[in-house]
Amino acid sequence: MSSIYHDILLDHYKNPRNFGNLKNANKKTTISNPVCGDKINMMIRLKGGKIKDIKFSGQGCVISTASTSLLTEYIKNKPLTTFCKKVVRDKKTSYMVTLDKDFILELLNIHIGPVRLKCALLPLEALKKLLK
Amino acid sequence: MLPIKQDFPIFKNNPDLIYLDSAATSLKPKSVIDALCMYYEKYSANVGRAIYKLSQDATQAYEDSRSAVAEFISADPDEIVFTRNTTESLNLLAYTLGKNIKPGDKIVTSIMEHHSNFVPWQQLAKQKKAQLNIIDIDDEGRLDLSNLQKLITQKTKIVTLTYVSNVLGTINPIASIIKKIKQINPKTTIIIDAAQAVSHIPINVKRLGADFIAFSAHKMFGPTGVGILWGKKEKLINLPPYLFGGEMIEEVNIKNTTFKDPPYKFEAGTPSITEIIVFKQALSYIQKIGFENIQKHEQQVIEYALHTLQKEFKNNIKILGTKNIKQRIGVLTFSFAHYHPHDISQILDEDHICVRSGHHCAMPLHTRLKLPASTRASFHIYNSYEDVDKLVAGLKKVEKILQ
Ligand SMILES: Cc1ncc(COP(=O)(O)O)c(C=O)c1O
Numbered sequence: 001m002s003s004i005y006h007d008i009l010l011d012h013y014k015n016p017r018n019f020g021n022l023k024n025a026n027k028k029t030t031i032s033n034p035v036c037g038d039k040i041n042m043m044i045r046l047k048g049g050k051i052k053d054i055k056f057s058g059q060g061c062v063i064s065t066a067s068t069s070l071l072t073e074y075i076k077n078k079p080l081t082t083f084c085k086k087v088v089r090d091k092k093t094s095y096m097v098t099l100d101k102d103f104i105l106e107l108l109n110i111h112i113g114p115v116r117l118k119c120a121l122l123p124l125e126a127l128k129k130l131l132k
Numbered sequence: 133m134l135p136i137k138q139d140f141p142i143f144k145n146n147p148d149l150i151y152l153d154s155a156a157t158s159l160k161p162k163s164v165i166d167a168l169c170m171y172y173e174k175y176s177a178n179v180g181r182a183i184y185k186l187s188q189d190a191t192q193a194y195e196d197s198r199s200a201v202a203e204f205i206s207a208d209p210d211e212i213v214f215t216r217n218t219t220e221s222l223n224l225l226a227y228t229l230g231k232n233i234k235p236g237d238k239i240v241t242s243i244m245e246h247h248s249n250f251v252p253w254q255q256l257a258k259q260k261k262a263q264l265n266i267i268d269i270d271d272e273g274r275l276d277l278s279n280l281q282k283l284i285t286q287k288t289k290i291v292t293l294t295y296v297s298n299v300l301g302t303i304n305p306i307a308s309i310i311k312k313i314k315q316i317n318p319k320t321t322i323i324i325d326a327a328q329a330v331s332h333i334p335i336n337v338k339r340l341g342a343d344f345i346a347f348s349a350h351k352m353f354g355p356t357g358v359g360i361l362w363g364k365k366e367k368l369i370n371l372p373p374y375l376f377g378g379e380m381i382e383e384v385n386i387k388n389t390t391f392k393d394p395p396y397k398f399e400a401g402t403p404s405i406t407e408i409i410v411f412k413q414a415l416s417y418i419q420k421i422g423f424e425n426i427q428k429h430e431q432q433v434i435e436y437a438l439h440t441l442q443k444e445f446k447n448n449i450k451i452l453g454t455k456n457i458k459q460r461i462g463v464l465t466f467s468f469a470h471y472h473p474h475d476i477s478q479i480l481d482e483d484h485i486c487v488r489s490g491h492h493c494a495m496p497l498h499t500r501l502k503l504p505a506s507t508r509a510s511f512h513i514y515n516s517y518e519d520v521d522k523l524v525a526g527l528k529k530v531e532k533i534l535q
Binding site for chain 1 (some may be wrong): 306472473474475478479482490491495498503504505532533
């Protein structure tokens with residue numbers, strides 16, 4: 001059986017991008033998976049329809065850490081509209097993230113079972129919560 | 133060492149399999165698998181209802197199984213209730229015993245319980261405004277019984293404890309604990325979750341002194357879908373029914389229903405007939421090998437595992453529970469450096485080594501131990517020294533990949 005732990009994944013686990021604290025964040029959230037104790041704090045600085053800066057901290061397995069690292073890298077400095085649907089209700093604007101499971105798995109370039117899928121999708125959940 | 137692998141067809145179909153998850157469910161020997169097929173081919177019929185011969189045969193086989201379970205734990209057949217699993221047996225108790233729980237009553241359990249012997253009582257206590265008292269553990273993962281004398285009072289209606297922890301592997305000194313509790317308050321109902329114990333330790337309910345015990349067939353080489361609730365006869369008689377419907381009634385009219393005597397009172401609906409009948413084969417299998425041999429084998433493997441893991445990984449591996457192999461079964465739970473249990477089990481799986489990662493349905497215990505999750509390798513009669521060596525090699529691979 002070939003390993004799902006390919007080099008890119010391990011690189012993002014051992015040297016996660018955008019790891020740390022964001023001092024001038026204007027949105028923050030924490031999400032955890034009680035099954036394995038994984039926890040992600042995600043912080044962003046939202047300005048002009050873009051995520052100008054993003055950082056994350058917490059503890060996690062290879063999959064959840066690499067997934068978070070890769071996702072933050074992907075969305076940083078992109079217009080929100082490239083990965084979100086703008087929703088205006090009662091004059092309040094929110095963003096519905098349109099990235100899905102398949103997108104994340106492609107980003108990670110792995111095939112995993114249902115248990116590990118939760119690990120992989122943890123950062124996406126965090127992002128959805130942040131922009132809601 | 134027991135030459136046991138050949139009895140388990142799964143190893144023929146998966147020659148590379150290193151199965152270290154028997155605490156979750158045990159593998160099934162050929163005699164059990166053959167019997168499952170045989171039942172469906174030869175006398176598949178419902179039980180307890182029809183006059184025709186096939187159904188009579190099935191009913192007889194079903195009751196034979198009940199007798200076999202009774203004999204296995206030195207009980208009477210009408211003290212054996214078939215349920216779906218340990219969880220259902222324990223919920224049956226929480227529901228029926230719960231009817232008599234009043235505000236201020238006390239229910240005692242421990243921090244090392246499986247969720248199925250924790251959550252039902254926690255919820256019952258909440259509903260009834262009763263108190264849930266939790267026995268702690270000491271540094272070696274044994275029940276801390278130092279304040280038992282204070283904990284058990286006249287208000288203590290129920291004490292429910294696991295015989296063996298599914299995480300720590302600790303064998304609790306259940307018989308002596310029961311004796312102490314009954315000395316303080318003879319009216320306390322004592323329940324033992326024997327799910328992890330029953331395939332490792334011979335149980336004699338007459339000597340144990342509990343009022344109820346619960347276990348599952350699937351953890352003792354038997355089929356899934358079969359749980360056992362043993363209760364002292366007079367205790368079972370005094371419990372109200374749990375599920376209503378077919379099979380459990382004596383007479384039904386528009387205004388009223390009378391119920392059968394135990395155990396039938398608690399067996400509403402069509403049971404897992406096939407699995408229950410076949411369960412008898414699993415009991416015979418255990419008896420054929422003998423508890424003495426099972427324990428000797430297991431102690432050899434676990435001693436080797438404890439020794440080898442510590443020698444190879446020193447302080448990098450932290451094994452939970454007591455190191456005294458006489459006080460534990462073949463459940464070996466550990467944390468390994470900073471590696472995440474999910475990654476450990478995923479990498480081990482690449483070499484067909486099956487271990488569990490997570491909280492093993494014991495979150496209160498993991499919180500107590502300040503661990504978000506752990507990795508568990510559990511051993512049984514079909515495991516060998518070689519399996520331990522494979523585990524060690526697998527963990528070295530984990531180090532190599534994740535370091
Ligand atoms: C100690 C203990 N109690 C209860 C259970 C629940 O058993 P079941 O899932 O068969 O209901 C288990 C199974 O993991 C267990 O280890």
